[in-house]
Amino acid sequence: MKQIGVGLLGFGTVGAGVVDGLQKRRELLAQRIGADIVLRRIADVDLERDRGVVVDRAILTADARAVVTDPSIDIVVELIGGTGIARTLVMEALQAGKSVVTANKKLLAEYGEEIFSLAEESGVDLYFGASVGGGIPIVRVLREGLVGNAITSLYGILNGTCNYILTRMEHEGLPFGEALAAAQAAGYAEANPSLDIDGFDTAHKAVILASLAYGFHVPMSVAAVEGIRGLAGIDVQFARELGYRIKLLAVIRRDGEEVEVRVSPTLVAHDHMLASVGNVFNAVMVRGDYAGDTLYYGRGAGREPTASTVIGDIGDIARNLLAGTPRHVRGIARLPSEPPRVRALSEIRSRYYLRLMVLDRAGSLGQFTAILGAHGVSIHAVSQKGGPDDKEGGFVPVVTLTHVAKEADIDAALAEIRAAGIIGEEPVKLRMLD
Numbered sequence: 001m002k003q004i005g006v007g008l009l010g011f012g013t014v015g016a017g018v019v020d021g022l023q024k025r026r027e028l029l030a031q032r033i034g035a036d037i038v039l040r041r042i043a044d045v046d047l048e049r050d051r052g053v054v055v056d057r058a059i060l061t062a063d064a065r066a067v068v069t070d071p072s073i074d075i076v077v078e079l080i081g082g083t084g085i086a087r088t089l090v091m092e093a094l095q096a097g098k099s100v101v102t103a104n105k106k107l108l109a110e111y112g113e114e115i116f117s118l119a120e121e122s123g124v125d126l127y128f129g130a131s132v133g134g135g136i137p138i139v140r141v142l143r144e145g146l147v148g149n150a151i152t153s154l155y156g157i158l159n160g161t162c163n164y165i166l167t168r169m170e171h172e173g174l175p176f177g178e179a180l181a182a183a184q185a186a187g188y189a190e191a192n193p194s195l196d197i198d199g200f201d202t203a204h205k206a207v208i209l210a211s212l213a214y215g216f217h218v219p220m221s222v223a224a225v226e227g228i229r230g231l232a233g234i235d236v237q238f239a240r241e242l243g244y245r246i247k248l249l250a251v252i253r254r255d256g257e258e259v260e261v262r263v264s265p266t267l268v269a270h271d272h273m274l275a276s277v278g279n280v281f282n283a284v285m286v287r288g289d290y291a292g293d294t295l296y297y298g299r300g301a302g303r304e305p306t307a308s309t310v311i312g313d314i315g316d317i318a319r320n321l322l323a324g325t326p327r328h329v330r331g332i333a334r335l336p337s338e339p340p341r342v343r344a345l346s347e348i349r350s351r352y353y354l355r356l357m358v359l360d361r362a363g364s365l366g367q368f369t370a371i372l373g374a375h376g377v378s379i380h381a382v383s384q385k386g387g388p389d390d391k392e393g394g395f396v397p398v399v400t401l402t403h404v405a406k407e408a409d410i411d412a413a414l415a416e417i418r419a420a421g422i423i424g425e426e427p428v429k430l431r432m433l434d
């Protein structure tokens with residue numbers, strides 16, 4: 001049976017899962033793929049740390065370049081992360097004619113264009129299934145299963161840390177800070193959680209999905225990103241009373257010649273399938289013009305689920321190598337014509353949840369609704385929350401759900417409301433999923 005050599009860069013959480021999986025499933029993979037996948041080298045800076053798997057010390061090295069240049073290695077698996085040495089090593093591996101598997105969303109979101117171009121020039125495979133959705137093979141779905149569909153929209157809960165925090169806030173009424181501390185204590189959030197809670201991890205994944213769905217490189221700079229940091233518990237509870245859950249949602253959709261790529265905390269109706277995705281789970285809902293709605297659900301991170309997808313990619317490349325047809329499935333297929341434009345955030349249309357602390361004085365509420373109306377924002381429902389005891393310094397919370405409106409009109413109305421002196425603090429504006 002033909003042997004396919006694999007070299008691993010980064011023996012961390014996912015790397016150790018891949019090593020474990022390749023060792024334990026070597027026979028199963030050989031049966032299914034028709035090749036013997038052999039792990040030939042593992043590079044990491046620390047060769048002493050216990051990784052929870054037993055390996056032959058002879059295959060360990062502190063020199064990652066030795067892996068990239070090793071002629072017995074056909075597939076280089078990059079699991080170091082970040083855009084420093086990982087970027088250099090991926091480029092060197094592709095230049096050396098090796099196929100590459102990576103789970104590095106940050107690298108692809110920021111440098112995808114040069115990396116995909118180099119893979120194409122070198123005529124080798126670049127697989128990145130685990131960069132979005134961990135154990136959910138959503139990249140494969142877009143590259144293969146839905147290849148015959150024009151993608152109308154894609155909605156994703158793509159960050160388990162945020163989803164865990166939001167679930168705890170909703171179910172237990174925890175304030176954001178306590179829910180974050182709980183996520184850290186459970187090992188779901190980093191000591192520095194910024195990448196997750198400020199929405200950038202979700203945005204990295206969103207631009208990869210948008211690039212796959214629409215066939216052009218969507219740069220990070222065009223994605224509109226809002227995270228959940230500072231989301232008030234009161235809004236999570238008000239949303240719940242109104243029949244919604246707040247999810248950190250990636251929204252990618254096409255409307256005519258424009259696409260939207262954005263990430264923000266979003267109200268999702270209780271009976272929407274995405275609303276039932278709780279705790280650390282991820283899900284992606286894709287609407288294709290032929291398939292209609294399809295939903296993908298699973299663990300978006302973690303050693304085994306992520307390693308499962310990495311091993312799936314290794315298996316696919318092995319099949320391509322056996323068949324002698326690398327680039328069997330294209331990375332980001334390029335559209336022959338002009339790529340669509342990315343819509344400015346001010347131009348998007350959505351329903352909105354607004355929470356304002358309105359001056360408890362006759363006429364304030366009327367003034368507020370009149371300003372919204374003057375900007376063409378029509379109101380679906382408005383309710384004053386709490387009783388007389390809930391007044392804070394003469395202000396009462398007023399929650400408004402709008403009909404579909406343009407973001408620029410909402411912002412202009414809020415600016416006028418601020419200037420009118422009838423609100424006590426910064427208004428809260430959250431988008432709603434239709």
Ligand SMILES: NC(=O)c1ccc[n+]([C@@H]2O[C@H](COP(=O)([O-])OP(=O)(O)OC[C@H]3O[C@@H](n4cnc5c(N)ncnc54)[C@H](OP(=O)(O)O)[C@@H]3O)[C@@H](O)[C@H]2O)c1
Nearest residue numbers: 010011012013014043044045079080081103104301302306
């Ligand atoms: N963890 C997940 O659930 C998950 C899910 C989806 C995707 N991913 C992606 O998978 C990748 C790996 O994530 P991870 O969680 O496994 O990270 P990790 O646990 O930090 O592992 C990275 C490993 O690479 C090592 N490393 C650093 N510099 C190196 C170098 N120059 N040469 C060789 N090894 C080096 C690190 O060593 P030191 O620790 O000693 O620095 C560490 O052992 C990232 O791109 C991440 O975004 C992870």
